[in-house]
Amino acid sequence: MDVVLNEVEVRVLGCLIEKEMTTPEYYPLSLNALTNACNQKSNRDPVMALAEEDVVRALNRMRFNQLTVVSGESSRVAKYRHLLAEKLGLIPAELAIMCELLVRGPQTLGELRTRCERMYSFADLAAVEEVLNELMGRDDPLIVRLPRQPGRKEARNAHLFSGMPDMSAEEHEASPEPARVRVMAENERLTKLEEEVAALRSEVAGLRQAVEEFKKQFE
16 A cells, blocks of 8 residues: 555545445445444444544545545535545455455454455355455555464454554454453344444435425425
């Protein structure tokens, strides 16, 4: 990457990729929808509380670096989409892995395979590793494999959009307790339902607005 992104820009970019792949019918995203996606409590690490102004600043900088663009400027509400696939020539499998690393931070092969399922289905761990190796083997690598932590069976992988990760923080991070792992798994199962409900609410709001505009034609 020829540009280093801050944590807000990383979150915004990851969310644009995620929503394109999980709910394409509601993509590109309005500023409100994108802010809500950035502040989701599920499938996010860390959880953030961004204001729309924070998201706008991130979008503006990434538009300058040709990572995002405004779509549908002629419509009533501006919507935003990412340009990562076009800029870096990424295929869906690579986009899914990059998305997970952007919105949730460093992860193992197994975690990536499970969590990418909602965007792209990998046949097995070997298929995930093949894509990771492709991303690491580029002339300008997009990810790095971190040293294995004490007490962990597997090494984790991290994106390089914010530069090289802090290895000292990686070495001292404690493994999550079993109870936390179970809660995280439960949250993941609820994510798809949460996203579908949000999408339906947005659709209903749009239909109501259309009905009101239709009624005004006869007043």
